[in-house]
Amino acid sequence: METHFLILSFAFIFFIFLKIFLSKRHTKFNLPPSPARSLPLIGHLHLLKRPLHRTFLSFSRSLGDAPIFCLCLGNRLTVVVSSYTIAEECFTKNDIVLANRPEFIVGKYIEYNFTTMTSAPYGDHWRNLRRIGTLEIFSSHKLNGFLSLRKDEIRHLLLRLSKNSQHGFAKVEMRTMFFDLTINNILRMVAGKRFYGEGMEQDEDAQRVRKLVDEIVSKAGAGNAIDYLPFLRWITDFEKQIKNLAGKVDEFLQSLVDEKRGDQEKGNTMIDHLLSLQETQPDYYTDVTIKGIIIVMILAGTETLTGTLEWAMLNLLNHPEVLKKARTEIDTEIGFDRLIDEPDVKNLPYLQGIVLETLRLHPAAPTLVPHMTSDDCMLAGYDVPRGSMLLVNAWAMHRDPSTWEDPEMFKPERFENVKESQKVLSFGIGRRSCPGAGMSHRLVSLALGSLVQCFEWERTGEEYVDNSEAPVMRPATPLVAMCKARPIVHEILNAFV
Numbered sequence: 001m002e003t004h005f006l007i008l009s010f011a012f013i014f015f016i017f018l019k020i021f022l023s024k025r026h027t028k029f030n031l032p033p034s035p036a037r038s039l040p041l042i043g044h045l046h047l048l049k050r051p052l053h054r055t056f057l058s059f060s061r062s063l064g065d066a067p068i069f070c071l072c073l074g075n076r077l078t079v080v081v082s083s084y085t086i087a088e089e090c091f092t093k094n095d096i097v098l099a100n101r102p103e104f105i106v107g108k109y110i111e112y113n114f115t116t117m118t119s120a121p122y123g124d125h126w127r128n129l130r131r132i133g134t135l136e137i138f139s140s141h142k143l144n145g146f147l148s149l150r151k152d153e154i155r156h157l158l159l160r161l162s163k164n165s166q167h168g169f170a171k172v173e174m175r176t177m178f179f180d181l182t183i184n185n186i187l188r189m190v191a192g193k194r195f196y197g198e199g200m201e202q203d204e205d206a207q208r209v210r211k212l213v214d215e216i217v218s219k220a221g222a223g224n225a226i227d228y229l230p231f232l233r234w235i236t237d238f239e240k241q242i243k244n245l246a247g248k249v250d251e252f253l254q255s256l257v258d259e260k261r262g263d264q265e266k267g268n269t270m271i272d273h274l275l276s277l278q279e280t281q282p283d284y285y286t287d288v289t290i291k292g293i294i295i296v297m298i299l300a301g302t303e304t305l306t307g308t309l310e311w312a313m314l315n316l317l318n319h320p321e322v323l324k325k326a327r328t329e330i331d332t333e334i335g336f337d338r339l340i341d342e343p344d345v346k347n348l349p350y351l352q353g354i355v356l357e358t359l360r361l362h363p364a365a366p367t368l369v370p371h372m373t374s375d376d377c378m379l380a381g382y383d384v385p386r387g388s389m390l391l392v393n394a395w396a397m398h399r400d401p402s403t404w405e406d407p408e409m410f411k412p413e414r415f416e417n418v419k420e421s422q423k424v425l426s427f428g429i430g431r432r433s434c435p436g437a438g439m440s441h442r443l444v445s446l447a448l449g450s451l452v453q454c455f456e457w458e459r460t461g462e463e464y465v466d467n468s469e470a471p472v473m474r475p476a477t478p479l480v481a482m483c484k485a486r487p488i489v490h491e492i493l494n495a496f497v
């Protein structure tokens with residue numbers, strides 16, 4: 001107790017000095033406006049409530065709809081942008097200065113000391129990881145190669161749904177189904193393994209992965225006080241919890257790598273390719289690099305896709321007229337004797353509009369991934385000092401009435417004007433934008449199109465489905481829907497089983 005008190009007192013004195021030092025340094029700068037009520041030591045941290053994008057919009061409003069403002073989060077100056085023009089200025093003129101990421105505890109332990117593609121500082125190592133990503137995962141050549149996996153996983157989903165819904169409407173919980181689809185898709189690309197699906201829910205490995213992803217998601221992000229008040233590391237066990245979690249994650253990733261290493265025959269998975277590169281360039285393609293690539297695929301590619309699919313279905317249930325229009329488009333274009341395929345999507349503009357409208361209203365990373373300035377720079381005429389964190393409130397921009405007509409409404413028709421799609425910033429822009437954007441569009445369009453083509457969908461009751469958000473960007477309540485197989489399902493799935 002006494003030790004804690006001493007540590008707290010030292011920390012307090014240290015931070016008062018730091019605050020004085022920083023405020024002296026900051027007075028040199030013409031900083032963006034800032035909300036009042038900043039407290040000594042913690043700055044505006046006490047005002048941060050999840051979901052952060054909503055809190056930031058209210059700050060911006062309290063400052064007279066300020067398109068840029070700054071906050072003191074403990075020891076870190078944070079600039080929040082919620083205007084297209086300023087976001088463009090960030091990722092064109094200032095793209096290199098802003099191409100770094102702030103260091104969070106989760107990145108230190110779970111992302112191998114900031115060496116993965118999402119957490120690495122801008123420089124040669126990050127460039128190399130993007131290059132490997134492009135060669136091994138994200139090129140259209142590779143994505144076409146992975147097409148059969150995506151199709152196979154979607155068919156597993158259809159099969160699962162059709163089991164109880166052949167003779168009438170059956171109740172289904174969609175979040176689990178979507179998580180299984182996306183994680184299986186990623187893990188098959190990575191390791192050639194399916195973890196979830198029929199009868200595999202009780203599988204120990206499957207339960208382990210789900211628990212690890214859930215735990216990391218709940219601890220990641222820009223909203224942890226400990227990332228801004230380092231003294232909390234000494235008086236809470238958060239860092240210890242993250243270290244333990246990282247140990248379990250590493251054990252799982254290493255088991256995937258070792259299993260592939262032990263295989264007699266080389267397969268066609270990402271780990272197989274990375275292990276062959278390891279044979280020729282062992283210094284660069286270490287196990288840590290390989291595990292870093294896998295963890296990023298799992299973390300960046302499961303929650304985002306699961307959430308997007310869940311929001312898309314939720315909106316279709318609340319807008320039966322949109323669902324009907326999408327089905328008519330699919331039936332007219334494809335007919336009744338085959339399943340929708342990826343090349344069909346370009347001929348289904350309304351389906352594409354539904355995906356874009358979902359990404360607009362529910363961007364999976366509402367404030368993008370945090371950026372950090374590697375030098376002093378200027379944004380919208382304000383100074384932004386080196387070492388500041390930048391958050392781009394894409395969620396607020398997507399609901400700005402000066403940019404969008406009826407911004408709160410779910411209206412896929414707005415994308416009949418293809419230019420509108422350029423205003424959707426859900427994957428970010430600039431050199432650190434999402435390399436998985438193409439893959440995400442393909443998977444979400446194909447999965448959603450298949451669900452609309454193969455099943456009737458209804459809400460579980462008269463009332464609308466609750467569309468409020470959880471603190472992280474997913475519906476507050478896991479989505480439950482009523483689903484009934486259409487006759488086309490038998491035709492399609494008979495060919496599959």
Ligand code: HEM
Nearest residue numbers: 117118300301304364365368369427428432433434436440
């Ligand atoms: C709906 C799906 C997805 C959304 C909305 C999304 C969104 C984003 C956003 C906003 C960023 C940060 C951009 C920035 O910093 O400005 C990002 C980065 C990233 N995403 Fe995605 N993402 C999705 C799916 C995926 C998938 C499927 C993968 C891979 C399997 C992936 C891999 C990555 C990686 C590696 C980065 C870090 C890039 C870097 O820092 O250089 N994402 N994503």
